[in-house]
Amino acid sequence: MNPHELLFNHIKRFTTLSPDQEQLLVSKLKYRKVNRKDFLLKEYEVCSCYYFVTKGCLRFYRNTENGFEQVLQFAIPGWWLSDFQSFETQKPSEYFIQAVQNTEMLILHQSDYQELFSEVPELNTYFRLMMQKAYTASLKKMELILCESAEERYLQFINSFPDFVQIVPQYMLASFLGFTPQFMSMLRAKKEL
Incomplete structure (x- = not known):
């Protein structure tokens, strides 16, 4: 399955795009391969991308004051990952995004993201639902850790x-x-x- 098919299959679970809308989305996405341990984001950089993993695995983490790495999130094929706070505010991140293994992904840059929301309202619905799922997963993780x-x-x-x-x-x-x-x-x- 090609990377775009994986994304479109994922989108179809939540909303429907016309062929023209799919083509516009494809025109905004960049395909990239990274090697194991490569960084997509480092602390103090501004996060300007959403990453949709098509093969491999990414991790989202920060360094704690006592020198440990605290992993907050992973992304495997079919999952999105970004520092959403830095992405939305365009302020420096406190986090790292790193490839756990050789990884392939589709990248959506911040400027294209805003344009797509204006031109394809269905993507606004899709990303809202993805954020709801991410929020629910975060709450479940907190519940597990606390309870x-x-x-x-x-x-x-x-x-x-x-x-x-x-x-x-x-x-x-x-x-x-x-x-x-x-x-x-x-x-x-x-x-x-």
Whole structure:
């Protein structure tokens, strides 16, 4: 499946675009490949793009005061990722976006995003629904961290996203779930018994 087909299949789950609207969207998207560990955004840079992953995996994280990386979000094929606050305000980001593995994506730049919203109202609906889904997922993650034990978080995550465990390095998954890599190793060893 080509990258644009993956995006259009995703969009069709929420709204319908005419062939002319699809063509306009294609004209605004840029295709890009990045290597594992390449950065798309670094702290203090302004985020000017939305990234739609078509192959591979990206992570969204920040460095904490005690020197640890806190992973806040991942993006796998069919998912969008951006620093939405920096993107909307055009102020410097506090975060990094980095490729977890060799990754392919479609990129929508901020200036094209605004133009598309004006010309294709259906995309406004689509992105609003994506933001609602992202907000709901963030609330669910907060609920898990605040209300579930680390072991319950881990088990729920691997049952919900079994492929993720194969893609994402253990230390990144531990950071995302809110515990240390050592604790993750202990949980994995316990599960294998």
